[in-house]
Amino acid sequence: MKNKHALTRYRLIDNRMTIRQKPAPSLQEIVDYVSEKLGMPVSVSSIQKDIYAMRYDESLGFNAPIEYDPQKKGYVYTDSNYSINHIPVSEEDLQGLEMAIGLLEQFKDIPAIKVFEDSINKLATAVKFSRDQSSNSQVLILDRPKRYQGIEWMTDIVDAIRQKNELRIQYQPFNRPDPRKHTVHPYFVKEYNGRMYLIGKDIHPYKASKFLTFAFDRMLDVVKMHRTFQEEMVDKENYFRSAIGISMTGQKPEKILLQFNPEQASYLKSQPIHHSQQIIRDTKKAFVIQLELVINYELMSVLFGFRDY
Known part of the structure; x- marks a missing residue:
C-alpha cells in the first residue's frame, strides 16, 4: 500500500x-x-x-x-x-466507505474526530451520490453499523485513559437490582458483538483491587476525576487473546477437547472457534478439536449454539 x-x-x-x-x-x-x-x-x-x-x-x-x-x-x-x-468508485470501495462512515458518525462528538465532522459529512454525501449514480436498484444490502448504547460516555472515558485520570462510574450490573459506584483506573476500550466495553482496574476501599470489564450500556453516570494514577504494565493487544468475548474470570487458559459430528467439520474448519483451535481427529465417525481458552460465558454460548446440529 x-x-x-x-x-x-x-x-x-x-x-x-x-x-x-x-x-x-x-x-x-x-x-x-x-x-x-x-x-x-x-x-x-x-x-x-x-x-x-x-x-x-x-x-x-x-x-x-x-x-x-x-x-x-x-x-x-x-x-x-x-x-x-x-475515476469511478468501485462497488467494493462504496461498501467499505459506507461501513466506515457509519462508524465515524457515531464517534463524531469525540474531540479528535469532531474536527473532521465537515469532512465526514461531505464524504457521506459523495458516497450517497455515487451510489445513486451507479444504480437505481440496490443489489447488495449491508447492515449499517448499529448505534452503540452508552456512546455518550466515550469522550470522558477516552480523555481519562489518555490523561490517566480516575473515573467514578455509577454502574448497573445485570445480576443486581441496585446500581453500584466504582472508582476505576481506565486502561482501554474494546468493542465486542455490537457493544462497547471499558477495561479498567476497580479500586476497592477495603478489598483487593482487580481488573474488571464495564459495559457502556450499563453505565448510569461517568465522572472524570482530577486525581491521576500510575498505569501498570498491561499487554492490551493480547489481554483477551486467551478468551472469547470480554469476560475474564481470572483463571488460566485450559486445554479443552471438543467432539463434533462429522457433518460439522467443514464449518469448523472454515470458521474456527478460536485462533488456538487444533484438529485432533477428523474421521467419518467424529471431528475432534482442541482449544486453549479461559472458560467463560461467551465460550459456553458459542458451544451451546452447536448442540442442535
Whole structure:
C-alpha cells in the first residue's frame, strides 16, 4: 500500500497536469509545483517514480494516460478528459466507505474526530451520490453499523485513559437490582458483538483491587476525576487473546477437547472457534478439536449454539 505522502503527490501531479492555462508542464515544472504545494522540497527522481506508478501500478487503479510530448516539451494526458478525480468508485470501495462512515458518525462528538465532522459529512454525501449514480436498484444490502448504547460516555472515558485520570462510574450490573459506584483506573476500550466495553482496574476501599470489564450500556453516570494514577504494565493487544468475548474470570487458559459430528467439520474448519483451535481427529465417525481458552460465558454460548446440529 502506498504511503499517504505518495498519494498526496499523485493528486498534486494530477492537479498540475489538468491546469488548462498551463498545459504540458515539464518535469521540473511538476517538481516545483508539488514542492510548493507540500511546502517541502521533492526530488526529481521521486516525481519520475510517481509518474511511472500513476501509469503502470495496477494496485493504484489510475492507469493514467500520461506521456512526454516532445513537440510540446512537456507531459500530457493523451486523453484530454482524464483526471484521477474522474475515476469511478468501485462497488467494493462504496461498501467499505459506507461501513466506515457509519462508524465515524457515531464517534463524531469525540474531540479528535469532531474536527473532521465537515469532512465526514461531505464524504457521506459523495458516497450517497455515487451510489445513486451507479444504480437505481440496490443489489447488495449491508447492515449499517448499529448505534452503540452508552456512546455518550466515550469522550470522558477516552480523555481519562489518555490523561490517566480516575473515573467514578455509577454502574448497573445485570445480576443486581441496585446500581453500584466504582472508582476505576481506565486502561482501554474494546468493542465486542455490537457493544462497547471499558477495561479498567476497580479500586476497592477495603478489598483487593482487580481488573474488571464495564459495559457502556450499563453505565448510569461517568465522572472524570482530577486525581491521576500510575498505569501498570498491561499487554492490551493480547489481554483477551486467551478468551472469547470480554469476560475474564481470572483463571488460566485450559486445554479443552471438543467432539463434533462429522457433518460439522467443514464449518469448523472454515470458521474456527478460536485462533488456538487444533484438529485432533477428523474421521467419518467424529471431528475432534482442541482449544486453549479461559472458560467463560461467551465460550459456553458459542458451544451451546452447536448442540442442535
